[in-house]
Amino acid sequence: MDKLSDRLLSMAPSATLAMSAKSAELKAQGIDVINMSVGEPDFNTPDAIKDAAKKAIDDNITRYSPVPGYADLKKAIAAKLLRENSLEYAPSQIVVSSGAKHCIANAIMALVNPGDEVIIPAPYWVSYPQLATLAGGVPVHIPATIDNDFKITPAQLEAAITPRTRLIILCSPCNPTGSIYSREELNALAEVILAHERIIVISDEIYEHLNYSGAHASIATCPGMKERTAIVNGVSKAYAMTGWRIGFIAAPEWIAKGCSLLQGQFTSGPCSVSQMAAIAAWNGDQQCVETMRRAFQRRRDLIVKLAREIPGLEVNVPQGAFYLFPKCSSYFGRKCAECETAGPWSGRTIENSTDFAMFLLEVGHVATVSGDAFGSPECFRMSYALSDDNITEALKRISKALELLS
Ligand code: PMP
Ligand code: GLU
Numbered sequence: 001m002d003k004l005s006d007r008l009l010s011m012a013p014s015a016t017l018a019m020s021a022k023s024a025e026l027k028a029q030g031i032d033v034i035n036m037s038v039g040e041p042d043f044n045t046p047d048a049i050k051d052a053a054k055k056a057i058d059d060n061i062t063r064y065s066p067v068p069g070y071a072d073l074k075k076a077i078a079a080k081l082l083r084e085n086s087l088e089y090a091p092s093q094i095v096v097s098s099g100a101k102h103c104i105a106n107a108i109m110a111l112v113n114p115g116d117e118v119i120i121p122a123p124y125w126v127s128y129p130q131l132a133t134l135a136g137g138v139p140v141h142i143p144a145t146i147d148n149d150f151k152i153t154p155a156q157l158e159a160a161i162t163p164r165t166r167l168i169i170l171c172s173p174c175n176p177t178g179s180i181y182s183r184e185e186l187n188a189l190a191e192v193i194l195a196h197e198r199i200i201v202i203s204d205e206i207y208e209h210l211n212y213s214g215a216h217a218s219i220a221t222c223p224g225m226k227e228r229t230a231i232v233n234g235v236s237k238a239y240a241m242t243g244w245r246i247g248f249i250a251a252p253e254w255i256a257k258g259c260s261l262l263q264g265q266f267t268s269g270p271c272s273v274s275q276m277a278a279i280a281a282w283n284g285d286q287q288c289v290e291t292m293r294r295a296f297q298r299r300r301d302l303i304v305k306l307a308r309e310i311p312g313l314e315v316n317v318p319q320g321a322f323y324l325f326p327k328c329s330s331y332f333g334r335k336c337a338e339c340e341t342a343g344p345w346s347g348r349t350i351e352n353s354t355d356f357a358m359f360l361l362e363v364g365h366v367a368t369v370s371g372d373a374f375g376s377p378e379c380f381r382m383s384y385a386l387s388d389d390n391i392t393e394a395l396k397r398i399s400k401a402l403e404l405l406s
Pocket of ligand 1: 171234235242246
């Protein structure tokens with residue numbers, strides 16, 4: 001009787017959210033944990049955006065919205081795409097959903113038939129393979145390692161494509177690695193994709209504005225790719241609005257229609273008040289985005305410097321997002337000293353990345369996420385969306401904990 005559907009039996013919980021919950025649990029027990037697990041800006045939502053939401057409540061914008069979002073919001077998104085990405089989309093090609101995660105879920109459900117292959121470069125964001133599997137798709141991973149800055153090559157992509165390939169999910173700037181594909185690199189991948197008629201790209205651009213290397217490039221701007229691409233973006237990261245739950249898809253109309261059809265049965269339109277806040281975000285002064293970007297860049301520089309001082313970690317310089325994804329496999333097989341400071345790990349061996357992250361949590365009191373969840377079992381992820389002081393203290397704790405391993 002008490003058995004969930006088969007489709008849920010193979011689903012793993014979001015590892016990022018799970019680790020964050022674990023960190024909150026320890027905090028509730030009075031343990032001073034620094035949470036580098038979940039990735040969300042530590043800034044408050046800018047005042048002008050909050051004011052728009054307050055006004056929306058007072059104006060009684062509190063009823064169902066059209067399923068794909070308010071017309072004014074779709075207009076603001078179309079203007080954003082033109083202004084920032086030089087891409088022209090009609091409102092009928094845009095669907096607003098309850099966060100970028102919801103947009104990705106909609107698009108996958110709308111496009112994938114059972115048995116279809118979904119190419120997901122690894123390291124990948126934790127939810128992609130879970131959602132692809134939920135839709136009956138078969139995730140196909142292309143390994144990208146630190147030696148190639150965690151990016152896939154056109155030759156790797158070509159080799160992974162089969163007649164069953166339906167989707168490719170690209171994320172640039174990437175969670176968890178911070179890697180960014182340049183326009184030239186995207187053009188080269190596009191050339192491979194365009195040679196195969198059936199393939200659509202979901203381009204997750206949620207970290208567009210957290211870019212420390214120059215202008216953002218969307219694969220939809222590569223010649224011939226706009227008809228093959230569903231762009232996913234939202235307000236969560238750029239405007240520090242993770243709790244408001246607003247994301248959008250901009251895609252060929254037939255895909256947008258599919259997402260809207262699904263959304264009409266699953267959730268209806270997203271939160272009316274949040275939509276009004278999102279209009280203020282996209283139409284308002286963009287200085288807040290640049291101020292936060294600069295703060296993240298400074299923190300990126302700080303965490304890279306501190307992590308490189310820890311022996312045994314291999315660290316690339318992430319060009320975007322707010323994650324560091326060091327290789328930590330040199331610690332696998334090492335044993336923890338038998339001592340009181342090592343707590344539950346006294347005398348125990350670190351076998352893998354999950355052990356490594358648990359060790360950092362239980363001994364160092366720093367919550368991170370194991371690379372296993374991202375398809376890169378030799379690495380672990382730290383979010384540096386924290387104050388400089390917390391970053392410095394966290395890296396000090398990690399360094400001290402790792403000294404117990406020999
Ligand atoms: N894509 C990536 C790569 C992310 O890191 C996140 C944040 N968890 C999302 C999508 C989802 O963002 P949202 O909060 O808008 O659902
Ligand atoms: N972007 C965040 C992360 O990857 C959010 C957590 C989630 O939605 O899974 O940590």
